[in-house]
Amino acid sequence: MKTFPSHVAFLGIDPQLTFCEDGGLAVSGGHQIMPKLNELRSKSTKGYWTQDWHPIGHSSFASTHGREPFTKVWLENGQIVADYDDNAEAPKNAVLQILWPDHGIQGTEEAALHPILHVPSDDMILRKGNNPNIDSYSCVFENDKKTQPRFENGMTLPEQLREDGITTVVMGGLALDVCVRDGALDLKKEGFDVVVVLDASAAISSEGKMAAIKDFLNEGIYVCYSDELDSYFHPSQHAPAP
Numbered sequence: 028m029k030t031f032p033s034h035v036a037f038l039g040i041d042p043q044l045t046f047c048e049d050g051g052l053a054v055s056g057g058h059q060i061m062p063k064l065n066e067l068r069s070k071s072t073k074g075y076w077t078q079d080w081h082p083i084g085h086s087s088f089a090s091t092h093g094r095e096p097f098t099k100v101w102l103e104n105g106q107i108v109a110d111y112d113d114n115a116e117a118p119k120n121a122v123l124q125i126l127w128p129d130h131g132i133q134g135t136e137e138a139a140l141h142p143i144l145h146v147p148s149d150d151m152i153l154r155k156g157n158n159p160n161i162d163s164y165s166c167v168f169e170n171d172k173k174t175q176p177r178f179e180n181g182m183t184l185p186e187q188l189r190e191d192g193i194t195t196v197v198m199g200g201l202a203l204d205v206c207v208r209d210g211a212l213d214l215k216k217e218g219f220d221v222v223v224v225l226d227a228s229a230a231i232s233s234e235g236k237m238a239a240i241k242d243f244l245n246e247g248i249y250v251c252y253s254d255e256l257d258s259y260f261h262p263s264q265h266a267p268a269p
């Protein structure tokens with residue numbers, strides 16, 4: 028097995044039971060990506076993970092507002108100020124929120140990283156979604172696009188990656204069309220090379236998956252399957268072009 032060069036790190040996004048079949052916010056195909064994440068992790072010297080980590084009654088939960096899951100609303104300081112309407116202007120200072128079923132509740136069994144994952148003890152885990160009033164999809168910015176999730180040591184993910192000499196991130200996880208998408212786009216904006224591995228990710232919807240891939244390609248993010256990574260990182264072993 029070939030390993031990644033030392034400037035390349037593995038990043039696993041929210042690979043939690045809560046996003047797998049039978050979890051609070053079940054993504055179909057969730058369990059099946061876990062062996063792929065193990066394989067990618069084993070190819071990298073450095074590993075980073077994120078964990079969706081919400082308090083009970085989080086403002087992103089439909090139940091908090093007595094609403095149906097998957098409705099779209101405008102939130103201000105965690106309170107609904109309007110329903111989302113395709114034709115209406117965005118209320119000032121409000122953040123668009125899809126209301127989710129309860130998921131990723133701090134300390135619950137289903138919020139833990141998936142039990143089949145091999146997570147070396149010095150890997151770093153970034154918990155996000157702690158603030159009851161702000162949802163947090165990306166591993167770089169919360170959904171207000173201002174505040175940043177931080178490791179226990181106080182560092183943001185881009186700061187930690189730079190300190191660790193990482194320039195390229197190979198990522199996968201759940202959900203491809205929400206947290207993987209937003210994290211990949213923000214890491215690219217921060218100047219990292221980003222590779223999203225499709226067979227190590229699963230999406231909430233197929234429309235969302237296609238839209239995310241379109242965004243990745245527009246922004247210069249690489250999209251591939253796990254069996255393509257060896258030739259990507261070790262191009263000298265490519266067959267010569269015809």
Ligand code: VGL
Nearest residue numbers: 041079127201202205206
């Ligand atoms: C996620 C919706 C809500 C994710 C987290 O990890 O993709 N999606 N919270």
Ligand code: ZN
Nearest residue numbers: 079081131156
């Ligand atoms: Zn969440």
